Amino acid sequence: MTVADERLARTGAARRLLVRPELGAVVGAVAVFAFFASQSATFRSIEGVANWLDPASTLGIMAVAIALLMIGGEFDLSAGVLTGTTGLIMVILATRYGLSVWTAMLVSLAAALLVGFLNGLIVVRTGLPSFIVTLGTFLMLQGVNLGVTKALTGTVQVGGLRGAEGYEGARALLAGTVQVGGTDFRVAVLWWLGVTALATWVLMRTRAGNRIFAVGGDARAARAAGVPAERTKIALFMTAAVAAWLVGSILALRFTSVQANSGIGQEFVYIIAAVIGGCLLTGGYGSAIGAAIGAVIFGMADKGIVFAGWDADWFTFFLGAMLLLATLANRLVRRYAEEVRR
Amino acid sequence: MTGTDGVPADAARGGPPPGGPGPEIVAADPGTGRAAQAAPPLLEVRAVGKTFGGVIALRDVSTRVCQGEVTCVLGDNGAGKSTLIKILSGMHAPDSGEYLLDGAPAAFTSPRDAMDQGIATVYQDLAMIPLMSVWRNFFLGSEPVLGRGPLRRFDVAGARRVVREELRSMGIDIRDVDQPMGTLSGGERQSVAIARAVHFGARVLILDEPTSALGVKQAGVVLRYIAQARDRGLGVVFITHNPHHAYPIGDRFLLLNRGTSLGEYGKAGITREELTSLMAGGTELERLAHELDRGEPPGPAYP
Numbered sequence: 001m002t003v004a005d006e007r008l009a010r011t012g013a014a015r016r017l018l019v020r021p022e023l024g025a026v027v028g029a030v031a032v033f034a035f036f037a038s039q040s041a042t043f044r045s046i047e048g049v050a051n052w053l054d055p056a057s058t059l060g061i062m063a064v065a066i067a068l069l070m071i072g073g074e075f076d077l078s079a080g081v082l083t084g085t086t087g088l089i090m091v092i093l094a095t096r097y098g099l100s101v102w103t104a105m106l107v108s109l110a111a112a113l114l115v116g117f118l119n120g121l122i123v124v125r126t127g128l129p130s131f132i133v134t135l136g137t138f139l140m141l142q143g144v145n146l147g148v149t150k151a152l153t154g155t156v157q158v159g160g161l162r163g164a165e166g167y168e169g170a171r172a173l174l175a176g177t178v179q180v181g182g183t184d185f186r187v188a189v190l191w192w193l194g195v196t197a198l199a200t201w202v203l204m205r206t207r208a209g210n211r212i213f214a215v216g217g218d219a220r221a222a223r224a225a226g227v228p229a230e231r232t233k234i235a236l237f238m239t240a241a242v243a244a245w246l247v248g249s250i251l252a253l254r255f256t257s258v259q260a261n262s263g264i265g266q267e268f269v270y271i272i273a274a275v276i277g278g279c280l281l282t283g284g285y286g287s288a289i290g291a292a293i294g295a296v297i298f299g300m301a302d303k304g305i306v307f308a309g310w311d312a313d314w315f316t317f318f319l320g321a322m323l324l325l326a327t328l329a330n331r332l333v334r335r336y337a338e339e340v341r342r
Numbered sequence: 343m344t345g346t347d348g349v350p351a352d353a354a355r356g357g358p359p360p361g362g363p364g365p366e367i368v369a370a371d372p373g374t375g376r377a378a379q380a381a382p383p384l385l386e387v388r389a390v391g392k393t394f395g396g397v398i399a400l401r402d403v404s405t406r407v408c409q410g411e412v413t414c415v416l417g418d419n420g421a422g423k424s425t426l427i428k429i430l431s432g433m434h435a436p437d438s439g440e441y442l443l444d445g446a447p448a449a450f451t452s453p454r455d456a457m458d459q460g461i462a463t464v465y466q467d468l469a470m471i472p473l474m475s476v477w478r479n480f481f482l483g484s485e486p487v488l489g490r491g492p493l494r495r496f497d498v499a500g501a502r503r504v505v506r507e508e509l510r511s512m513g514i515d516i517r518d519v520d521q522p523m524g525t526l527s528g529g530e531r532q533s534v535a536i537a538r539a540v541h542f543g544a545r546v547l548i549l550d551e552p553t554s555a556l557g558v559k560q561a562g563v564v565l566r567y568i569a570q571a572r573d574r575g576l577g578v579v580f581i582t583h584n585p586h587h588a589y590p591i592g593d594r595f596l597l598l599n600r601g602t603s604l605g606e607y608g609k610a611g612i613t614r615e616e617l618t619s620l621m622a623g624g625t626e627l628e629r630l631a632h633e634l635d636r637g638e639p640p641g642p643a644y645p
């Protein structure tokens with residue numbers, strides 16, 4: 001009664017490993033590390049590691065959240081500018097309206113949740129591509145950030161968070177440092193590891209994770225199987241917004257001021273890190289760990305170019321090359337799944 | 343291929359067709375005779391209709407599904423087969439007519455709602471999710487969990503084990519439940535979907551053209567699983583446009599054409615040849631044969 005099928009034979013162990021979403025990112029990270037480590041002794045020292053893990057951490061938190069959203073089949077172009085919006089709300093409320101930093105953070109969290117909810121609601125209700133919907137949100141938030149900042153301060157930044165009530169505590173929690181082996185690491189690295197672990201657990205070990213893969217793989221089929229596709233997608237947009245709030249708060253507390261154009265341009269970096277980490281642009285496939293590793297590649301390249309004494313202009317060239325390689329690798333995965341589909 | 347215990351005796355089922363029902367095709371009248379002596383059908387629709395904007399997809403169609411029986415819905419492309427099963431599965435609400443579940447009026451708000459009442463559907467255009475593994479697909483929407491509160495988690499090990507056991511118990515040989523659904527053959531995917539419905543305690547299993555994209559051998563395999571589901575006491579609605587797939591397994595045949603019913607026949611009331619000729623648009627095909635006989639150029643191409 002066996003269904004003999006020659007196609008089954010192809011699922012060898014090597015092939016199985018090949019379709020792990022993180023594989024490309026791991027190989028890329030090892031190669032990039034080896035390359036810069038051979039160029040610069042500082043890069044491979046523990047201080048160097050702490051140095052390049054710093055940009056990797058804040059980017060990584062966002063990349064992981066965006067990866068979840070992309071696995072769920074959607075994009076969020078407003079996530080970058082939202083890190084600026086949440087930071088601005090927090091600093092303005094804490095420095096100009098006398099709120100404590102904690103209360104100001106709660107208010108900016110509520111604002112972020114609202115933006116995420118609206119993004120999600122518009123996408124699932126209208127059926128418009130999230131690329132367009134969140135591009136709209138992105139432009140609107142960009143305008144609000146600039147307009148409100150200028151109206152309140154006459155400049156394009158708000159600062160002075162250091163004097164606000166609760167600053168020290170919040171800074172220690174989100175923007176402080178922890179000593180590991182005599183070297184100071186940013187506490188954001190811990191947040192990033194925590195977020196990655198949590199996201200991986202949700203994806204691989206919970207109901208919600210199964211449903212995220214499903215709505216991204218085929219939303220209509222998921223709905224027919226009884227998955228609440230709308231709710232799942234809205235929750236993913238809200239998750240991305242919460243991540244933006246966390247990163248916005250971390251950066252605001254670290255610099256004690258926020259530029260009105262903060263976060264703009266980062267939205268694509270998040271997507272690129274997620275794609276390098278194995279996320280398909282078409283949804284339904286990807287990994288949180290992969291996205292976190294994608295962020296590490298960014299951090300290493302960002303700092304490595306400086307350590308190696310090169311012109312930082314080469315960074316974007318490097319970025320583009322990584323992205324192309326990663327998408328090509330992903331396409332192989334996709335083709336593998338598609339070609340044997342019937 | 344015989345019924346299991348507890349299956350209501352039904353005139354249309356079991357024994358060979360009585361010798362010589364005559365060439366005349368007698369439409370079985372749903373709602374008379376056998377309903378009186380047996381339990382009400384698991385599921386029944388009476389004169390249901392559905393329009394999409396200006397298109398009448400379905401008009402005045404009645405049929406029923408009984409426990410341990412296979413109701414076949416036959417019709418050409420666009421006949422309204424998928425529309426009918428989307429009504430049965432709670433995806434569309436009928437615009438007119440009645441829907442009875444266990445003899446009582448029912449109205450579903452969603453496929454989930456119908457699923458909770460034991461109606462499982464394998465859609466033609468909504469296959470499983472190709473990039474997800476077999477076990478993840480199997481439990482999609484009804485994932486078993488362990489623990490409570492924030493520690494509530496998908497029972498991954500349990501899910502894998504159950505899928506392996508269920509597939510084995512139906513004789514479905516899939517080497518690795520971790521492989522992506524998209525790497526299975528069409529027949530295997532249908533088989534997994536049937537095993538899934540059986541596992542979740544479906545009482546009615548609706549299959550939309552499960553054999554249409556398959557080769558002869560694979561179609562046979564799927565038909566065997568349909569028979570197994572039936573023998574386990576499920577009522578099966580089997581949609582197909584192939585009378586050769588329908589006849590061996592069907593207890594009841596509903597023929598649709600352009601959204602209306604051409605009649606519902608019990609197995610005793612129709613022969614395979616009659617079913618085939620009805621399906622092929624009988625007279626049309628004869629005319630074509632005549633045309634070809636006389637060496638006239640064939641008219642429009644028939645698929």
Ligand SMILES: Nc1ncnc2c1ncn2[C@@H]1O[C@H](COP(=O)(O)OP(=O)(O)O)[C@@H](O)[C@H]1O
Nearest residue numbers: 394397399417418419420421422423424425426
């Ligand atoms: N959602 C819909 N919107 C508009 N027309 C539809 C829709 N679904 C089906 N139809 C139309 O209803 C008719 C019957 O379709 P369908 O039930 O899919 O036929 P079958 O499954 O027998 O091939 C077709 O003419 C089809 O175009």
Ligand SMILES: [Mg+2]
Nearest residue numbers: 423424466551
């Ligand atoms: Mg159809």
